[in-house]
Amino acid sequence: VKKTTDPPRLGVWLLTKRLSAKWCDFIIGDLAEEFAMRSVDSRIAAHAWFWCQAVRCLAAPPPVHRASMALERSRGDSRMHMVVADLCYALRVVSRTPSFAVAVVSVLALGIGANTALFSIVNAVLLRPLPFEEPERLVRIFTRTPAGVSFDLSPGKFYDWQRDAQSFEGMAMYPCCGFRGFALTGTGTARAVRAAAVSAGFFEIVRARPALGRVFRQEEDTPGGKYVVVLSDRFWRTEFGGNPDVIGRTVRLSDEPYTIVGIMPAHASVASWPPMACDLWVPLALSDEERANRQNHNLEGVARLKRDVELAHAQAEMDAISARLAREFPKSDGRWGAVVIPMQEAIVGNSRTMLLMLLGAVGLVLLIACANVGNLFFTRTLNRRREIAIRSALGAGRGRVFQQLLIEALLLASIGGALGLLVAHVTLDAASALLANHVPRANEISNDAHVLLFVVAVSILAGLVAGTLPALRAERSDLNAALKEGGRSNGAIGVGTRRVLIVCEVALSVVLLMGAGVMIQSLLALRHSNTGFDPNNVLSMKVTLVKARYPTSAQRSSFFDTALQRIRALPGVDSAGSIDDLPFIDGSAQPLEREGYTEGSPGGTSVVHVRQITPGYLRAMRIPLLRGRGIVQSDVDVLLVSQDAAKLVWGADDPIGRLARLPLLSKTALRQVVGVVGDVKQRDLSEPSTPTVYYYSRERSWGSATLVIRTSLPPTALAQPVVAAIHAIDPEQPVEDIRTMEQVIDSRLTSQRFSALLLGIFAGAALLLASVGIYAVLSYIVRGRTREIGIRTALGARAADVLRMVIVEGMWPTLVGIAAGTIAAMASARVMETLVFGVSASDPLTLAAVAATLAVVALMASLVPAYRALRLDPARVLRAD
C-alpha cells in the first residue's frame, strides 16, 4: 500500500537514473523528507514542489566526483596554475633528455657568464655612483689650452677662479703628477710613503670627515704654517697599530717632524682618485710667489657645485671669468679657458668607449649562442611534433603549446643564468686583478643587486630569443600531417628559419672577428711603434732623496754622480744615466724662450716637454744623437733638443750654438744648445712624438730622479746589485718602482691588451659557435633529404653532384651572412675608430681575411654532413622507406 507521504514514484525513478550513486540517496532522501512534511498541509502543493525540485535536479545534477571537479577547475583556472603545470612538465621533459639540457645550459652559461662578468665591470666603473657624499655635485676643474685641450691649473688662475666663481660651494687643488714623495724616517729603515698635498678646504669639498682629530686649518696652508699631517686609516693601523692617542704626536717625514692632527676613516679612501688614495695628507702650503704664478700648470682642481646649480651654468660662469682674466693677463691667460667636468667623467675618462664596445661585443656572442640554442630547440621541437599534435588533439590551444615550449626554454635559460653568475663570480677576481691600476675603479668591481638584476633580465631575454622562434614554428605545424607521420622524421622542415639563424650567426661573427682583428693589429702596431728609444735590456728605478738629508743642490748632484759611477762599475752594465721623469710618465711641459725674445713678439716662445738628464742617459736609452755633441760631466747648463723641438723653435735654422731660456726654471739663465737628438714619444704610444728639450745642470733643484741602466744581462738580474750600490752610499735611501723599460711600455698597453684579448676570445667563441651551427643545420638537412639523395644516387647522380648539393646548401647562407656582416662591421667601425692605432677600423685587408676565414670554417663544417650524404647506400635508404 502506498503511503500518502511517499514521493511520486516516477520522479524517484527518474532521479535514480539521472543522479550519480554519490548523491542519489542524499538528494532523494531529502526530497522525500520534505515532501512528507509538505504533504501534511497540502498534497497538491507538495507534488508541485517535488516536481519543480526534481526537474531542476534532472536538468543540472550535482557533479559526479571530486576528481572530475579538479580537472574542470584546472582547465579554467588561473594562468599561474598553468604556468606551474608547464614548469613541472618542462622539468620532466628536461630530465628525460639530459644531454640536450647540458648542451643548452652550458652554451647559455658561458654566454650569460661572459656578459655578466663584463657588466659587473661596466657597473662598477661607469654606473655605480662614486663613493663620495652627493657625488653628482663634485666636479673637476681644468684649464683649456689655446689648442682646446683640458690641462692642469696654475695657482694664479686657480686663486682668481676661487675668488670670483659663485657657482661653487668651494674649490681646492692638489699637485698633479701623482703623489708627493716622502720618506718615513726615524723608524730605522726609511720607507717611501705616498702623500697628497692638498689646499685648504679640500676635505670639506669631498666631504671627508676625520674619524679622529681634525682636518687642516686655513692658516696651516701657508709656507710658514706648522708641519701638520692627516693620516689615512690604513697608514694609522700599519704604523701606529690603530692607537687613538696618536693625535698630537709627531711623525718624521723626510727627516722633518710633522704633527698628526687627524685620522681619516677607512671609507674615505678612494683608490680610483689619487688624492684620496694616499697614505697621508699634508697642506699644499704654496709660497706667495708660487701663488701668483700663472704659467706653471702643475696643479689639479676639484670643486663642489652649489645645490641647484647646473653644470652648464657653472661652465658659463667660468667661461666669463676666463674671458675677463684673458683681457687682464693677455700674456699668460690669453686664449686660455676653463673646463668643468663631472667627477665621474673625469675619473672614468676614455675607458667608457672601450668598456661599452666590449659589452656590445659580448652581447653579440650571447646572441650567437642564443641562435645556436634556438637551433637546438628547433630540432627538438620538430622531433616532438607528434607529442605536440596529440596535445593539440586533446584540446591544448595554440597559445598553450607556445607557452609550454617557451617555458622549457626559459627554464633552461634560468639554469644557464644561475651557472653564468657563478662563472662571472669566479672570473671577476682575475679581471679585477688584471685591470687594477689601468682601468679606473677596477678595485670596486664586484657583484651587487644591479648585477643580479642584469643576470635575471639577460637570462629571460636569452630564453625568449632562443625559444620564441621554435615555439612559434611548432604551434603552426600541421596537426593532421604530424599525426599521420607517426613520429617518423620525414623531410627537412623549417629549413628556411634555420638558414636565417645561420645568416645571423655568420653576420655577427664577421663583426666580432673584424673587431678582434683590428684590435690585435692595433695592439701590435702600438707595441712595435717607434718610441724613439730602445726599451730592450733597460732597467729603471726611482730614487727620491730625503730633502733634509741632502739640503743643497751640490749634495744632491754628488749623490747621483756617485751612485751612477758605482752602477756603471757593476759587471754587466753597459751605460747608466738618470732623468727626472721617464717617457710615458707624466712630466713637465714648459715654455722655452729663444734668446732675444721680448714680451709680445710673436713666435718667440714655444711649449715643449722639458726633462733634466745626466750624461749617459741618451746612451742607456739609445736615443740617437743626430747633430752636435752629447752632454758631458764638465758641462754647465746646456741643452739638447729633439728634432721636433728644433723645428718648432728655430724652424729651418740650425739650433746648435743658439741660446734659450727656460723661464720656469730660471728667468735669467741662458742655456746653449749643444746637440740635436732623435724624437721620443713622451706622453702616449698612440700619440706622435713630442717636442722635447733635455737640460743638464749642475744645479739639482729637486732630489728625485729615475735611474736608467742598460745592461747585457737580463735587466731584472741587475736590480739587486744596483739597489745594494745605492744603499752602500746611504742605507736609509728608499728605492721605488724597479721596472724594466719593457714593463713601463707594457703598463701603457694594459687596456688595449685587455680589449684585444677579450675580443679575441669572443671572436673565437663566435667562430666556434657559428661552425657548430652550420654543421648542425646541414646535418639536419642531409638527414631530412636522405630519401631524395638516395633516389638521386640510384638514378645515377655522381658523387660530385651530391657533394656540391650539400656544400652549396651550407655555403649560401654563409655568404649572405658574410655580406650582411660586412655591412654591419662597416657601420660599427665608427665606434672602433677611436680605439685603434695604426690601422683603419674598416681595414679592407682584415675584412677580406675575416670573410675568407669564415668561408673556410663554413666549408669545413659542411664537409662532414656532405661526406655522410656521399656514403648513403641508396638500396638501404629506399628499403627503409
Place this chain on the structure above:
Amino acid sequence: MWFKRKAPVLGDFEQLVLLGVLRLELQDSAYGAAIRQEIHARSRRDVSINAVYTTLDRLESKGLLKSWVGDPTPQRGGRRRKVYALRPAGVAALRQAYRAFTAMADGLQSRLELK
C-alpha cells in the same frame, strides 16, 4: 605552509549556504534539506536542492566544510543523510565576507532604509 593562506572570497550563495551550516551544525542537523529550508525561511529564496549540494560539494573541496554520512531514517524511506560542519577556514571565510559587507554598509543604513 611557510606563508599564510588567504581566506577564499565567497560568492553570495556560498555565503548563504555556509551561514545555513553554521546555524544548524550545533544540532548535527546541517544536511541538504535542512539547509535549503533554513535559507528559504530566512532569505525567502526558494533554492533547488541540487544547487545546495553542488555548492556544499564545492565548499568541501575548497576545505571550508567537512562532512560525514548519518544513519538512515524512516521519514527518508530508509535513506541516509550527508551532514556537514564548518572547518576553521570556512569560519574565517565567512568572517571576512561579513566584515567586508558590514564595513561597506556602515553608515548607509538610512539610505538603504534599514532604520
